[in-house]
Amino acid sequence: MKEEMDYLRERLLELLAIDSPTGFTRKAQEYLMKELTALGYAPRETVKGGVLVDLGGPTGREDGLLLSAHIDTLGGMVREITPQGRLKITNVGGLRATSVETENCRVYTRFSGVYSGTLQLMNASVHVNSEVGTAERSYDSCEILLDEPVESKEDVKKLGIRNGDFVCFDTRSQITDSGYIKSRFLDDKLSVAVILALAKELRDKGITPSRRLWAHFTVYEEVGHGGAASIPEGVRDILAVDMGCVGDGLECTERQVSICAKDRIGPYNYDMVTELVQAAEKAGADYVIDLYPHYSSDADVTVTAGHDMRHGLIGPGVYASHGYERSHLDGEENTLQLLAAYVQ
Numbered sequence: 017m018k019e020e021m022d023y024l025r026e027r028l029l030e031l032l033a034i035d036s037p038t039g040f041t042r043k044a045q046e047y048l049m050k051e052l053t054a055l056g057y058a059p060r061e062t063v064k065g066g067v068l069v070d071l072g073g074p075t076g077r078e079d080g081l082l083l084s085a086h087i088d089t090l091g092g093m094v095r096e097i098t099p100q101g102r103l104k105i106t107n108v109g110g111l112r113a114t115s116v117e118t119e120n121c122r123v124y125t126r127f128s129g130v131y132s133g134t135l136q137l138m139n140a141s142v143h144v145n146s147e148v149g150t151a152e153r154s155y156d157s158c159e160i161l162l163d164e165p166v167e168s169k170e171d172v173k174k175l176g177i178r179n180g181d182f183v184c185f186d187t188r189s190q191i192t193d194s195g196y197i198k199s200r201f202l203d204d205k206l207s208v209a210v211i212l213a214l215a216k217e218l219r220d221k222g223i224t225p226s227r228r229l230w231a232h233f234t235v236y237e238e239v240g241h242g243g244a245a246s247i248p249e250g251v252r253d254i255l256a257v258d259m260g261c262v263g264d265g266l267e268c269t270e271r272q273v274s275i276c277a278k279d280r281i282g283p284y285n286y287d288m289v290t291e292l293v294q295a296a297e298k299a300g301a302d303y304v305i306d307l308y309p310h311y312s313s314d315a316d317v318t319v320t321a322g323h324d325m326r327h328g329l330i331g332p333g334v335y336a337s338h339g340y341e342r343s344h345l346d347g348e349e350n351t352l353q354l355l356a357a358y359v360q
């Protein structure tokens with residue numbers, strides 16, 4: 017498992033270094049196409065911008081399994097250039113202004129390159145504004161200061177910055193000596209890295225899955241339609257591999273793999289949850305079963321879109337989700353062990 021975990025760790029850091037908010041995921045797609053091809057698979061791009069790959073197993077049957085993980089993350093988009101030459105943004109997915117206040121970012125223009133900046137409260141100097149400590153933080157009260165000498169809307173437009181440009185925030189990614197993984201957007205790049213490591217393990221050890229196995233790397237999960245399309249022929253089960261919730265009232269820690277029994281949309285397929293628990297037991301993976309009160313997954317989307325399929329959800333525990341998130345290499349390893357047992 018050490019070789020897979022070394023591979024996983026490297027891929028995770030590379031993935032986190034790629035800006036990929038929903039709707040702006042081309043570079044992450046190219047990365048996955050390259051990586052899966054290097055592993056000896058034949059991935060293909062979906063029209064929406066995702067990546068679909070056949071990981072092997074018997075053909076001509078109707079009990080195939082599709083794993084899904086999303087490469088899209090949270091981010092921002094320019095919605096207004098102010099008369100003072102600042103940028104007002106809207107969030108892409110559920111990114112809160114409080115999570116990225118004072119964070120550095122990159123503004124990707126359509127035709128004129130990339131500019132850096134920082135999201136700050138308006139009038140952010142404490143020596144000038146007595147309300148810095150108490151002002152409400154929102155995308156109306158915060159703005160991006162560009163690292164360019166701009167003082168007007170015209171100055172900004174001359175740089176080529178326009179409404180609709182994507183804004184990508186620094187992830188501040190690090191893995192501590194004690195194994196904790198701290199970064200923005202661990203959701204869901206943790207699981208993308210796990211599936212890559214699974215693909216490597218299958219290939220290196222010559223393992224043939226017990227039923228046809230596919231992986232779909234989706235690109236619109238954070239806005240709710242990632243898993244709606246691209247279900248291969250013969251697939252019966254959809255398993256979302258996404259972040260496991262950690263918080264008050266839940267059992268999971270960042271060092272475990274979480275099996276979700278029910279989320280905001282409703283219960284997952286009962287038999288599939290049971291099989292996932294059995295696979296975790298067989299693998300000796302450290303797991304919990306939890307319910308996620310404010311969560312829906314790409315697997316929910318697949319069944320909601322009208323596919324007659326069984327659905328499930330597992331993933332490594334993530335604390336402070338959609339903020340500065342924290343997980344652990346043990347959570348990654350337990351997720352990989354569960355998956356490897358489930359597909360064999």
Ligand SMILES: [Zn+2]
Nearest residue numbers: 203204258259
């Ligand atoms: Zn997610």
